[in-house]
Amino acid sequence: MPVAGGTPARDRAVSDIKRRQIDRAMKMAFEETLNEPLPDDLARLVDALKKKERGE
């Protein structure tokens, strides 16, 4: 019987190897996003904010 706040058996089923693979893939996917160029709208917004910061 599941205990409130406990970890169901299904949750424990992921092996350490699998977990590391998944975590590594997740990190890569996230880092991929970090390296993507900003879309035009966002790049324009950033430029505008930078100008504002410099008081232009």
Place this chain on the structure above:
Amino acid sequence: MSTDSKPEPVENPEEQLLALLPALRGYARSLASDAATADDLVQETVLKAWSNLGQYRPGTNMRAWLFTIQRNTFFSLVKKRRREVEDVDGEMAARLEQKPQQDAAMEMRDFKRAFATLPMEQREVMTLIAAGVQYDEAAEICGCAIGTVKSRLNRARARLAEMLDEDPSEPSEPEKSGGNCVAA
């Protein structure tokens, strides 16, 4: 570097905010699941944060502050869009809740596809942890207990493992009719 006894000089909040923009995009993807909505969300978040920078306490965690704003902004946007579009085709709902897709190999494309099928709460926790956010910080951002963060993370991993372990040569029943495609 600095001859002062103090630690590294703190960047000004504006610079910090702009430097965290890529991380905001990464987190937005976990909330919105399609790139266009995610970028709209980042834009709204940056504008909101910029105009409220006076409320940010220097020296505290800017990333957690921004992620919290982004999360709140996401839920406001969803509500607003639901009202505007009335979600006629269930398009927004489909974006937010993708159906599980059967795919196997541990390749990035398959991973992203599988990831997009996770419930938003699980996607966001996985993204926060991948971004290097600590459990307690993630709990604060998501407004839940640390145990909930861990549990969501475990469920997400288990679900991804299930999806990615499935044999692609065996088409599953729901996919035969060509189910919902997920934009990775």
